[in-house]
Amino acid sequence: MIRPPVTTPDSEVAPEAPGKAAKDTNTRRGRPxxxxxxxxxxxxxxxxxxxxxxxxxxxxxxxxxxxxxxxxxxxxxxxxxxxxAKRALFDAVFLRRAEIWNSERVDAINRYAQEAGPGGMTFEGLFEAFLRPPFAWSLKGGPGWKHYSALVAQTNANPAFGGEIMTRYFDPAARRLIELIKEIVPDAPEVDLYWAYHNLSGALTLTLGETGRLDRLSGGLCRSGDLESACDYMVRFAAAGFRAVCGTRPDSPPA
Missing domain, CATH: 1.10.10.60 (Homeodomain-like)
Known part of the structure; x- marks a missing residue:
């Protein structure tokens, strides 16, 4: 049975034997x-x-x-x-991988914006940069990332505390995405931007949850575990949705 480690204040540590300090100069009293x-x-x-x-x-x-x-x-x-307490454990679980997801997504969209230059960004390019990292981690990161994706999907739909948790851990990345979307559609009403993102967020977390609903609905034609295809479809779906909701000109350049 593993017991929690016990640290002893320096004042309670027994004096070292003569000559021990010279032999063990790298050891600090009271530290594991x-x-x-x-x-x-x-x-x-x-x-x-x-x-x-x-x-x-x-x-x-x-x-x-x-x-x-x-x-x-x-x-x-x-x-x-x-x-x-259990809530603190839950928060620690959520934070561990959220930091990786968010840093990679923000780095990707910032890099895309810089490479595209002023006036060069498209919805397809921006959403490809934003969506690919979580799909890639869930696809290749092992069982832990599958569990995390399912947990995020579940939490995003939790009316008790899901909104607060998603706000705390994911809003900074979402706000940076919306800032860049505004550069593509500078005249779009903010209310349209937030509703469009809300729909994208729900679609993303549900898809990453891999519930198998799509498999049954399509009679096996589509597989919820086919995350490469899922990401490709979501990029196209999100781009078309934002154009429809935000009133983008129909001749926006393709990715």
Whole structure:
């Protein structure tokens, strides 16, 4: 059974034996060794992985700290030691991958805007840059990213706290996208921009959730797990939608 690490204040550390300091000059009293710190990091990641898996399948209210600990193979006290209450654990799970998604998306659209230059951006090019990173991570990042995509889809539709969480972790990237969209359609009313983005956000998270609904609806013609095709379709769908909603001239240049 793994117990949470206990740190001892420097004032309570026993005096070192004569000559020990000369032999062990790199050791600081009251701090864990590198090996112990590495083990703690592994345990923390295991807890996050287990919580991510369980939350993505059963939701926030359907998971207990005890279940997370059992799934991670650690003592319940260790989960509380690292994360405190369940909500703090949920937030830590959400933040871990949100930082990667958002930094890559913002970097991609900024890079595209710079390469396209003033007046050169298109909806297709902008949405390709913005949408590709989350699809790529879900496609190639392993089971953890699949769980995270399902968790985001679930949270985005949660009326209790989904709006607050999505605002906290995803709004900065969304606002940067909208700033660049305004350069393509400078005369578009802001209300149109936000409604159009709202529809894109819902479509994105639902698609990344890979619920299998599309497979059954299409009789197997389409597969919700075909994320390469899903991203291609979404770029085209979003570009056409924003043109229709925001009143873009019909002769906008293609990507």
């Amino acid at each position: 060794s590198k090996a112990r710190s590495a083990g703690a990091g592994v345990a923390r990641e295991s807890i996050l992985d287990a919580a991510e898996d369980l939350f993505s399948k059963h939701g926030f209210y359907g998971v207990t700290i005890r279940e997370v600990a059992r799934e991670a193979g650690v003592d319940t006290a260790l989960v509380h030691y690292y994360f405190g």
